Amino acid sequence: MSAGHNHAQVRAGHERLLWIALGLTGSFMIAEVIGAFVTGSLALLSDAAHMMTDALALGISLVAIQVAKRAADRKRTFGYARFEILAAAFNALLLFAVAFYILYEAYQRVQAPTEIQSTGMLVIALLGLIVNLISMRLLSAASGESLNVKGAYLEVWSDMLGSIGVIIAAVVILLTGWGWVDSLVAAAIGFWVLPRTWTLLKESMNVLLQGVPDGIDIDQVEQAIRGVPGVKDVHDLHIWALTSGKNVLSTHLVADATLNTEQKILTQVTELLHEKFDISHATIQVEGDGFEHDEHDEVHA
Known part of the structure; x- marks a missing residue:
């Protein structure tokens, strides 16, 4: 019960930070978009485009958190927590689109240069940098706890570097x-965003494909379980994540009842998984010694 309460508190903290960041980003976004067209600067336009996607990403992240709050029901027994991962994947795809658009516009500008008002460009970029630094500061800690927040943080971070680039260009x-x-x-700016966006998309897809979460070595988990007194064998071991910070495991154990009771084995394995690997939701089937395992009779959680 306390673990769920702490998790809810973490999500609430993420939501508050995202709202503040959205207010800052949204307030400045309009001024930067107008400034980009007034000064004629493509670099400023690229920064404005990132600022726009920042605002959209923050908005999507907030929607994701609201949806994830919905309780589990008979149709979605794990609840809606994975919606946050879908939001992170969407943000990554959005960043890809913006990066390619900017690269295309840069090519067009090389073919047909335009006059640029560097003074106005410099002032707007400096203001944008200040807004980005504040937003980054707000989201930095939470970005390590949630892929959803990480997606928003990466967009603000890329936009911050974009602002620095615009300032240099203006000077x-x-x-x-x-x-x-x-x-x-x-x-x-476009080329810088691409590899970081790929990293976010890859992490999101790993969750959606039910891959082993980053930071967990499945071989180490198996060896640790085998080390519990009474466990003779481990098979059908699966580890995945519902969303950031919510890891799930299912496995079958072959137990030697002469060394330990099944209930005691379950208790020890469950505590081991929680304390050493931060896996709080585990489905474990204990089979007696000599049990004939049939591959076709498997039931996976």
Whole structure:
């Protein structure tokens, strides 16, 4: 009961931080989009596009948290927690789209350069940097606890670096008049985002495909279970995650009743999984010594 209560408190903390970050990002987004068109800067437009996706990502993350709060029912017995992972995957796909769009626009600008108002570009980029730094500070700790929040954090982080790039480009253009630097910085922002977006998408897909969660070695888990007195064999071991921080395990154990009772084995294995591997939900079937295992009779949780 206390574990569920703590988990709920963590989610509530995430929600509060996301609301604050959304307020900051949304407030500045409109000014930055207008500024991008007024100054004619593609680099600023790329930063504005990221700011726009930041706001959308934060909004999606908040919706995901609201949906995940819904209690489990007879149709979805694990509840709606995985909706957060779907939101993280959607954010990754959104970032891919923005990155490719900026790269395309950078190519178009190289073919047909435009005049850029570097002073206005510099002022807007500086303000954007301040907003991004505040949002990053708010989301940094929670990003390690939730892929949903991590998706929003990565977008704000990429936008922060984009703002720095825009500031550098504005200073260079102001001092030298080299307008092509604007397109170069915009393309660099696009290329920088791609590998980090791939990492987020890969982590999200691992959860959706019920892969072993990051940070857990299934061989170590198996060896630890085999070390419990009375456990003679372990098979049909599966470990996956419902969402960030909610790992699940199912397995069959062959037990030697002469060394320990089945109930005591279950208790020891359950405590081991929780304390050493942070697996709080485990479905364990204990089979007596000499049990004939038939592959076709398996029932997986």
